Amino acid sequence: MEEVDGQKMWVFDGHPMGRFSAGGVVGRDGAKASADLALHHWDHEEIHRGAWDPKVRLQVMDESGIDAQVVFPSTIGLGGQGFNAASDRDLARRTIELYNDRQAQIQEESGNRLLPLPLMPAWDVGACVAEARRVGALGARGINMTSDPQDLGAPDLADRAWDPFWEACTELRLPVHFHIGASVTSMTFYGKYSWPSHPADTRLALGGTLLFIGNARVVANVIVSGMFDRHPDLKIVSVESGCGWVPFILEALDYEMTENAPGDLAKLKKPPSEYFRSNLYATYWFESNRNRLPALIEAVGEDSIMFETDFPHPTCLYPNPLAAVEEKMAGLSERARTKILGENARALYRL
Template sequence: MTQAMSAPSEQAGDEKIWAHSGDSHLMEPEDLWTSRLPKALADRAPRSERGEKYEIVYIDGTQIDRQLNDFMDAMRPPGFKDLTIRLRDLDQEGVRNQLAFPSMGFWVCNIRDPELENAVARAWNDWAMEDIMGKQDRIFAPAIIPLMDVGNAVAEAERAAEMGFKALYFPCGIPDDRAWGLDIWEPLWTAAERMGLPLTFHIGTGSANVVYRGPGGAVVNYMETTYPGMRVVSHMVAGGALDRHPDLKVLIAEGGAAWVPAIGDRMDEAYRQHGMFVRPRLSRLPSEIIRQQVFASFQHDISAVQVIEDTHYDNVLWGDDYPHLEGTYGHTQQTLHTIFDGVDDRIRDRVLRGAFEELFGA
């Protein structure tokens, strides 16, 4: 494997802050699935077409219209599709390693045909390993897991572990009859725990992101993307999945982090005050499970770091969200100094390095 040169280590007095990113993204080539799948499957795989005003995403016979944003395209970093340039972008911005989620791959969870979903997920994972992780050692992706058939999910998770993936990817939004706290997922959680692969959930996935079109809609809908991440935590904790699998780790990416200890308190209150209704019973309080097994990443939230000292919840990762508009490219150092200047060294090291390395061993 051709390895890229690692980022230089910090020296005493360096002004640049170096950090791992717990939330970045890959931009897939347009022919990813057409070049790797038989035509009958490739024609139904996710693809997008752009018109003058809208982008249309086609997925297995359905289409989703999305308004184009030329401004967003204009703000893409230089290396958003070129791996060599991207590594230079990382050095410029002070980013050591990136956990890089899919882009078009997010749409895999919209496929309802298990055969197609399995083929599309496998092709994405093969591409990510061959063309991204096989060519350098600083950017790595979580493996996309097909969800329509739990047997397929377990098989692909095991294949991903054998290939060298460090994490598994899941959407936050999922139909109620397949909610993340249900027992149908037990074989998958058992396999992931055995293989030591954390479950990484990215906000804004698996459910509608535009739910309100009234005043303040841009901010309201941005907020709406975060709530399903909170539901992942509440379902997996209250439903007992994390309690039954104490070595299983969960990351909610890009949704901020200050909310995590707060919902732990809220869940403890429900567990105590409504105890006569609580099923299943847990071996630990919800807040204890959260503190031991749930991680979260943010990019700009000052509060995500501020709450650590008082709540002692430090399973917090910073993320650059490269190459998305909400990310920090072009002002990463300004952002990091704004958030971390004056912060206790222990907390700063935990957020910028320690929590990431605990999860992924980077």
Template sequence: MAIPKKIWANSGDSHFLEPPDLFDERLPKALADRMPKSQKFDGYEIVTVDGQQFRRNMPKPGNTGETMSDIVNKRAPGANDPVLRLQDLDEEGIWAEVTFPSIGIWASSIKSRELMASGVAALNDWAKEYIMDASPRLLPTASVSLLDVDDAVAEVRRCAAMGYRAAFLPTAVPPGQKPYHYIDYWNPLWTALEETNTVLAFHIGTEPVDADKGFGQVFRGPGGAVLNYTQTTFGGQISTMQMITSGALDQHPDLRILVSEGGATWGPFLGDRMNEGYRQHGKYVRPQLSKPPKQFLYEQVYASFQHDETAVGAMQHLGWNNVMWGSDYPHLEGTYGHTQKTLHELFDDAPDDVRRRITVGAFQDLFPEVGEPPADEY
């Protein structure tokens, strides 16, 4: 079997850096001042959201004299420029990509219904004009306000009419809202997504945060950095279980879920575990489903991964065909600058049909309109 020199792939996960004046340009000042904003310093970042402040550590510049902005711009030239981005994608061997917000992800921590609804609409209008209209290869996800289900439904339908094919939801709802498995409350949203053929896109590590509880550091002390990074993956798995066990996917068989950046080997394990609980504790199970939980996962849930060497086996040997690769451009844990090295490490020993399914086919299930990437180069 000949090994390609260049493997072309679609990406189930990337991010776009919004301009710092996005909300100032599109919202009244009283609202714009409360939308998420970021200030970067040597070794840390301050994010302000609706009167709350969050501090998080960032990589420190080395001894080169470069600022943090210099490092970010050098690392990924197309992080906030669609023209340069397409050049980056061509160089890396990426054809089409799903793009999530960056600072916009913090909108899930807003507490005002009016601010949230106005803010996500402004973000979605900008992404339509700046990202979607730049190229059919760029598929931005629509942000949605979860502070009121009617607002969420209205924004999903508005964005679908604008051409959006996916809607981004955080992996947990804002405090005070009902969790996703309360199907009677959220069913209008699942219906809107299904009827508009909009993919429900969960991105890991996007749970709303509260300034009083701190940000993102569950573990401290030895191993804390790796522990905190690893535990962010669990939110996508919990959201998936909520959608399956509540009967949401049973009632909406055409609804598709994408869990981005959370790896993929968890799918078969999670399916087995849910099946065991559904079977062994059957007398306690409500609602009753039309088929085993694992079958819903295998049929309606997709997952993207970057480097996980076991993810290929989840598709090849464990039967989960909905595994797709993602670059996580332009983040540090992504593959920018070494995409081809990563793809070769993952797929040089894999059969052609497995490589094709994970790099192209699963993505095309969800977004067939992106067409075919260039052929792998031999």
């Protein structure tokens, strides 16, 4: 931590990476504050300890009725792009390894209740393969990947150069996670979504809304890349992006590929929309009322949705995540509720 222009900042390889905080809105007293105050003024000592202390996080989970939780970074980039963007590649690689070692330790100490996903050295395909195999041996249950490695000088993820990485992740049963905002490219768009004259909190709300849809770009790209034909058991998770947009995007993708790229469509083994149920997962935490939710779940697939709490981010369901969705989920079958609230995750993460 260093002071930059009078503010406490995280600094890596000489580059300021964000406030000395943990990117949340839940305070030490357990109350949620305005996003503008928390994200722009709080430091590490003002945010809830559960945002960064594994022991306190487990207490929060116990209080909330959560058995296990997949955990993502914040200040270093939701896809770890802050480490990846360092100019000293050896330093970046070693830092990622140290970070991943610590995540493996947290997972073991929590009895596999906390699953902090390891990061990848995304500027180098071979290094990603090696690191995936290394963290797999440490017990990782998935990996967290930037959605735009081309930002870092590597091929984009549709390039066949990544096939050894997809093969390793499939072999090791490591689902690949793409969090919203998980690249330099996506966060550049994030800053331009809202019109500048809106108030700060409204700009955050607009940015958050459209950042969800930003993951539609990731989903559409991976589907038409052909990677699932070459690696039919590969699993991809779209994180913190909701699922309400999924049916429309799949329908639109089928139509657009039929109309505009029939030759490329013919190279795929099945219609684009059919890959979601076999290879992709979405996350659910706030969408739709009781009457509309069953149709949404039917369209996306009850086997392809997992529940999230988003603690301690501005849109989190804290302090009562299960109570917050109880009425909305009442219209679902018991089987669908059980899958979404836990069994899908239990199977995917081998818990």
